C-alpha cells in the first residue's frame with residue numbers, strides 16, 4: 001500500500017473504497033474526503049488509481065492506495081491489514097467495484113456467468129468478509145454495497161448483470177441481520193444510469209462526447225436525465241455516516257425515479 005503521508009496520528013474515520021480509480025468510486029473518494037474521512041482507495045487498474053489518488057491528495061485528502069482485484073480474497077485480507085497497520089482503524093467499506101457483462105441467459109456462456117458473479121457477488125462479499133473483523137473490533141462501522149437499479153426492475157439483454165446485482169441485495173440484508181447487534185450497519189444503493197468513466201470510455205471509442213451522452217439519455221427516469229457520479233456518492237456518504245445511524249438493511253434507489261416510472265409517465 002502506498003502512503004504519501006507520514007504515519008498519521010489523526011483520529012479521522014477511515015473508509016475503504018473499492019473500484020476507486022474511476023466513476024462512482026472516485027466520486028465517493030472526493031465526497032468522503034470532503035466529509036473528513038481518510039480514504040483507502042483500491043482498484044485493479046494501477047495507473048488510473050495512481051492518477052485519482054494524486055488528484056485527491058492535491059485536493060487535501062489523506063490517501064492510501066493499493067492495487068487490488070476484489071476477486072482475490074487473500075489480497076482483500078491483506079488490504080485491511082495494511083489499512084489497520086497504517087491508520088489503526090477501519091470505519092466504513094464502500095464496496096463499489098463491479099463489472100457489466102451484457103447478454104441473456106441463452107446467448108452467454110457459463111464462463112461469463114462465473115466471471116460476473118465472481119466480481120459482482122463473490123468479490124463484493126470477499127471485501128465485506130475482510131472488513132468485518134476490523135469493524136467488529138471497534139463495535140461499530142458501516143458497509144455500503146453498490147448494487148444497481150437493475151436489481152430492482154427487469155430489463156432486456158442484461159440477465160447476468162441483473163442477477164449479480166440482485167444477489168448483492170440478499171447479501172446486504174443478511175449481513176445487516178447478522179451484525180446489527182454488533183453495531184455494524186449494512187445498506188445498499190441502487191444507482192440508475194450514471195455518467196461514469198464506464199460509459200465515457202465506451203462511447204469515446206465511438207466518438208461520442210459526454211454532452212452527447214447526456215442528450216441521448218434525456219427522458220431517463222422521472223427527472224428526465226441520467227445521474228452524475230457525485231449524486232450517487234452523496235447517497236453513499238449518507239448511508240456510510242452518522243446521519244444514517246438508525247438505517248440498516250436498506251436498499252436506496254438513487255435512480256432519478258426510474259424504478260417507479262409507470263408506462264405513461
Ligand SMILES: NC(=O)c1ccc[n+]([C@@H]2O[C@H](COP(=O)([O-])OP(=O)(O)OC[C@H]3O[C@@H](n4cnc5c(N)ncnc54)[C@H](O)[C@@H]3O)[C@@H](O)[C@H]2O)c1
Nearest residue numbers: 019021022023024044069070097098148193194196197198
Ligand atoms: N454507471 C452506471 O450507470 C451504474 C449504474 C448502476 C450501478 N453501477 C455500479 O456502480 C459501480 C461502479 O460503476 P462505474 O459506472 O463507476 O464503473 P467504472 O467502470 O467507471 O468504474 C469502476 C471501477 O471499478 C474497477 N474494477 C472493476 N472490476 C474490478 C475488480 N475485479 N477489482 C477491483 N476493481 C475493479 C475498474 O477498474 C474501475 O476503476 C459498479 O458496481 C456498477 O455496477 C453503475
